[in-house]
Amino acid sequence: MSNKIFSFDIFDTAIMRKTLNPTGIFYVMEYRLKSVVHDKFTKNLTNCMDDFAKIRIASETLVRKESNKNEITIYDIYEVIKSKYSLSNEEVNLLIKLETSFEIDMCVGVTRISNIIKKLQISDKKVVFISDMYLPQSIVLEILNTLGININENYVYVSSHENQTKHDGKLFIVVSEKHQCSLNNIVHIGDNIHSDYIIPSSLSIDSYLFTECINNRYEEQITNLILNESNNDIKVCMELLLGTSKICRVNNPKNNKISCSAYEIAVNIAAPIFVSFVEWVLQQAQKKRIQKICFLARDGQIFYEIAKKIARRRMLHFKFIYLYGSRVAWLLPALDTIDEDYIERILYAPEPENIDNLANRLGINSVTFINELQKFSSEKLELHSKINREQLDKIKKIFYTSEFQYYLLKIAEEKRELVLKYLQQCEIVEGSFCIVDLGWNGSSQYNLKKIITIAGKTCNIEGLYLGLFTNKYSSTDNRYKSYLFGPATVKSTNSLIPGMQEIYETLAAADHGLTIGYESDNGTISPIFNNSTNLALKGYDLQSFRQGIFDYLDVYLEHDNFFKIYDPEQSVQYLLQLFEAFKLDPKKEYAELCSHYYHSVDMVEHKFIPLSIALPEAKYHKIVHEYGKDKMSWYRYKEAHWPEASFLLSKCMQTN
């Protein structure tokens, strides 16, 4: 055992690039080359600068095709570019230096492998690195050393240096000869099935495949979009945006299955979407010259945290406010007349189960409410007894009586006072401010504006949403702006219904309960929650999810100099595609994790159903059959919110 050599592939095994794909480096190089002044000395360089990435990739392909050598070098590649574009020696040297320098700067270690290497080295085991690579050995060595892997040149085998490759197996033989070790005493690990597994196995080398650095299904979808992208700046940003996901995914620090999945969903799906959304929010606020940005509880909590980190890093001067509120906390205070619309929303969308549920929706104490309601009813009313449609219609009639309306409006006025004091405390009853929320109708913005207007104050509220549906508040008002989709483009999300909003709301889950009102304590107004924690979380690992978001953000902000060019509006199609891939084709682990998240079916969290569920076999077949004909049939069963994840879990259960 002591004579064994432990051989590690380098790229995508011991280390990985910060871009999603290896060719991403060339997009970054093209971007950087454009910062070189166009002058008479770089005249010829200018000719290939605008299309540099394409030229660089094509030149490598050409050299590989035409070379007689076992392995090409970076100098061979640039010789082709030099002669095709008549570059001077200085220009070629600049390009080679830039590429090698980028390769060093744009690599990160793969924690799991690095830790194994360290352990082997500490135990005096012989460790070698072996790579099919056109870069010089010195650069590869510098990359390894820069990333904390202490190794010298006698243990780094690079095909361009040895003129032998792993691909044909001869590089393994070089290692075996130089270290006087038989091939069957070599243990090799790498990511390429041919060069790192089939070939070494055929040489009796003990071989292992390490596939973590290979793009997963979501990363692959984005890669395909990047390939068809014509704008290099977008390519750079998407390579880094999703490259950041990949770095965090590969270096996932979690051990147990649930935490691991929560972390992975955060870094792979939620973080790129949410960080881009917050970037868009900050850009919109800057364009509108608005300094106060209110993130609405609870979906806005994660955006609030992201915005704070970005602003702190960039020294942006915004005032961020996390505004406690909810539909239930603001609906009644925003009431100055009771119209049919209000009554319909309270009584029928969806129908309340009992009077307690109805009182909660109104935001009124249940006992006070039933006592008041009893005054208008000859029947004995019970707080928790189920109410049917006929009883509901009777209650509706009570809502139309002027006495009952007077009662409701009086409570509305009292509650409005408290909300206004809270808003004053947050310094947002006058002037201009933005509110940030997930979506979907903009009713919170409408109610907030109404509360402030009824009080005789004037303010300008600009709503910034992840997505908006067609609705009466936002469809015609340009103070309601949305990022991923809006009333005009909402049709593009048709394939994601049912379940889309609930998934987004799960990804944006907060750590506290629903705001149901406010209380005054010695003049300080505080929100009242229905529960100290978020009732929906159950077994969902919010802590690991949040850690994923913040780890992502840390890596993302390291590329801040590149994200200066980031226009989040140009990444919308990528992010929609990413979400669509996740929603329609979830991984089994994600579907399982989401079965631990319970999403409310109404605005007061009266009843929860899980985001995903494993259906019993008979029910599964029935629902799938109906779902195939009409997706909206899913709503009839009220088993879970996310059909695709539920179908996957059901299928897995049957297979098991």
Added chain:
Amino acid sequence: MRILFVVHQFFPQWYTGTERFVLNNIRQLRKMGYNIEVLTYGHLDNHPFFEQDGILVRNYYYDNFKITCIKSLNKKFSSDFDINDESSQTFFDNYLRNNKFDIIHIAHPMRLGGILYIAKSLKIPTIITLTDFWLLCPGVQGIRKNGTLCLNPDGGKNCSSYCYPTISYEKIANRYSKIKNYLEIADIVVSPSYFLANVFQEKFDIDIKVIYHGIDYSSITPTNRLYNCDKSLKIAYIGTILPHKGVHLIVQALKHFNDNLKIYIFGGIYDEIYIEKLLSDSKNEKRIFFMGGYEDSEITQIMNSVDMTICPSIWWENSPITILTSFAYQVPVIGNNIGGCQEFIKNGINGIHFNFNDPKDLASQLSFLSKNPEFVRTLKANVQFSKRVEEEAFDYEHVYQTCIHNVRGVVIVE
């Protein structure tokens, strides 16, 4: 990434080599997406300052860069001599905590050197570029008061004997004893020439990375001028006219030969006595022309009208911008055979050396060139273009990344 550049003086009041190095690089780094601010010292700055954390502060913008300019109120602090001013520590601490820079790049530690200690305590990666000898020689240029060269402080004894007899030896020795530790605190030390790097490496046994200064080519047009045998050779001196720049060597050299050539002296007046002496010594000399000051925008015109430039300094030039600029225009240079001149000018290849501080040897080289003007064409053909400022910034970007990697560390063994 937020980067703070620290420099002992800055534009618009100060605009020589180090300030230009900073401005060139921060402009390029900004283009590359970095967020840059500058901290400088208000040397002879008469603008209104306000008091903050025990020192004087003023903020201004130059070329859209935010500049924080400070002055010490500490009467015991000798800003051109002391490395650390303890009265500035509170300000540095608050300033660095509030601004959250990812990297601090000290382009010159004079007057603001203490920021390195605070940066270290806050674990902010910091690099130093050595742009002259100041850490080693408080007189900056390594020239003793008697005019002889000295890069051997001998623990401060020579400084005390030759240059600072009024300052106690203990204070000088104390300053000297802290230099090695000071440089070791920095994450990476960079020099713009191997010569300067070697001087510090030999004295303090520290690693120094060499990154040559880059030239801003945006306004440079390569000169097509080729020496015309029918006309006399034209040579330009371009720079400040101060004794250590050695313009007097040219005047003295002209007295030793009669060959036909023309020497143009471009540069503003900083030392009237010196200028008057030069004018008086050359009043009968028809081959030398004092052209007065020049603007940056006139450099192209100057370079296009001369065959060579000359750098006659009587000290070690570290990384002389004049030489690098000449090469950017493909104009060969005559320079001395020590320090930075020796490093950048390859004798007989892209320029001509003359023996340091030797007007007779300079005369013989100038005479040779006058008699063999076609040789200038050979020299010109061999000139390799100076490094671009973009390349310099790419190199510094790489240094910043390395620095961050090293400070944060990567691998943790479980």
